[in-house]
Amino acid sequence: MVKIVFINPPRNKRKNDFIEEFKRVPLGICQLASSTRKAGIETSIIDAQNLYLTIDETIKRIKELNSDFVAISIISDFLQNSEILAERIRHFNPKIKIIVGGPHVSAVPESTMKDCEFFDIAVLGESDKHILEIINNKELSKIGGIIFRENNKLIKTKQENTRIKNLDTVPFPSFDLLEGFPDLYEPTPSMFKDAPSINLLTARGCLWNCSFCHQSVFGNELSYNSPKYMVPLMNFLKTKYKVKDICFYDDVFTIPRKRTEKFCEELIRKKVNMSWSCQTRIDTLDYKLARLMKKVGCWQISFGIESGSDKILEILNKKITRQQIIRQVKEIKKSGIRVRAFFIIGSPGETTETINETKTLIKKTKPDDILLDFFTPMRSVKLEKEAEKFGKIKSYTNKTFQVNFIPKDLTEKKLKKEFKRIQLGFYLQPRILLYYLGLLLNPRKAKYLAKGLLTYLMIAFK
Structure with a gap:
């Protein structure tokens, strides 16, 4: 054989x-x-x-x-x-x-x-x-x-469209071939509610064209699993491996909307009691859908907001505006779901003024958690080809908390200084400190949080 x-x-x-x-x-x-x-x-x-x-x-x-x-x-x-x-x-x-x-x-x-x-x-x-x-x-x-x-x-050879249209035809991932599954796989502390927790991917491709994002594998054509596949997979993981929490890593989980609605309905029908989170675009859901998701176990949604400046959002081709972000975050938070926001500092076109706009947006929207990192010019994406017009490329290595690009109006020292200011300004808020201190009371989360804090301090403030 x-x-x-x-x-x-x-x-x-x-x-x-x-x-x-x-x-x-x-x-x-x-x-x-x-x-x-x-x-x-x-x-x-x-x-x-x-x-x-x-x-x-x-x-x-x-x-x-x-x-x-x-x-x-x-x-x-x-x-x-x-x-x-x-x-x-x-x-x-x-x-x-x-x-x-x-x-x-x-x-x-x-x-x-x-x-x-x-x-x-x-x-x-x-x-x-x-x-x-x-x-x-x-x-x-x-x-x-x-x-x-x-x-x-x-x-x-010539590239052909060999994409699988119906992902339900692909069998469940071969988790049994992974040594130590599921306990070996430790998620980022802010990305799970209970353990064991694992990441799942139930869609391939993204319909948007953000200029900094890599789409070399799946491109702009969207294919996805149906709820009839997703819910049995969750049940399988719960029954066989005692998995308690799922983090969906689909680029835009709430597209198409009908799939998300049917997924929630199927969770209710099958009485699947698991916590789960996902990531999506801020402009692809509203309060009504968020409330339905909350009802069936969704506790957190991660959004790629990237910047509080309309100028930078346009350069990144995000197709969203500052006002949309403010309005949508308010709606999602009203549903009871935690909002985790991704931000990039040091994008092409970044200035002290645009960084201040991002700081102001964070204060105004009050996300429950943030993930801040420096802009990385990924190879073969649109913005990588234009990046040198906006500044200097230092490296293509996508390492966390590493300055890889320096905009014309800023310095590496200034970027690191602003990075620390944003991080400290957010995480030293009483509401954020109290939340994380509360998590330490959960023995299952304590070791993850302790390791996360040490990792963060060692890398972010070196």
Whole structure:
């Protein structure tokens, strides 16, 4: 039987490092694994990233599996370790086919393949169909949307629309192939209500075109699971793995609206008693829908607000305004759902004045939590190509709390100073301090919160 192993590549840090990052379920490779298993292919997963395996330890496990194919999912921060891993695999077994995919590969496929001679095939975009065609020995030149090597040359095939229209046809993710599931996967403290808690993805693609956002894998075409799939999946996780809380990572959970309404109705009909949260756009729901979501367990919604300045919102192509944000946050908070707001500081066009507008917006809207980070010019997105007109690109590395871009009217020192002011101004509010102190009374949350606080202090204020 043909065998494949999916790899979430190793981190640079070890588990005993003082600062640990929080761990998400690698849903992409879990869903791909479910498709290969359905096709009768012997499938394994090595989540080296969340198991804190070294490259040596990862190689040892790959050798033990003796697979015919190795598929590595790559984001930019893990490219170097993925290249080292591929080279080591090639040295101990030249016959293994090494397939790479994921956000980094889809964004810059040619350079990814040129820079690492040990990658055999790069899969662009949604990979479910491509993986099966490659394993089944379909002629590579007839598989759309891949890059492969032939006679020491790179061949890129024409991109085809191979998107899965009905995601309900994809089996449940292969959670059972994840060592330590679900307890290994620790969410960010502000993103779960009870533990065990895991992240789920029930939609692919986004209908909007924010100029800073990466859509290299799923693009603007939207496909999604129906409530008839989503609710049984939640029940399965609750029954088999004792999962108590779900965080939906769909880009815009409340689109289409009818799906969200039917999902809530199905939760009521099936009497599923679980807490859950999601993320969406501020302009895609209202008080009525929020109240329905609250009724069936939704306790928090995260919104990508990004800035309090209409000027910056326009540069980011957010298609929302400051006044819309103020009005909508008020409506959502009235429903009883917590509002978690994402903000970016240091975007192209940012000035001291626009930063002050963001500070004012935070004070006016009173979100229940915020996530603030610096602008990162991601490769191959619209704003990355124009960023140098607005300032200086320092790095493309998407590391939390790292200045990667400096707008013309600001300095790195000024950005860091304003970052700390916003953070301290928000988290030292009595209502925020009281909320987090209250969470410490919950033994299940105490360790997550303690680790989160230490991580935050060490990174944000270094």
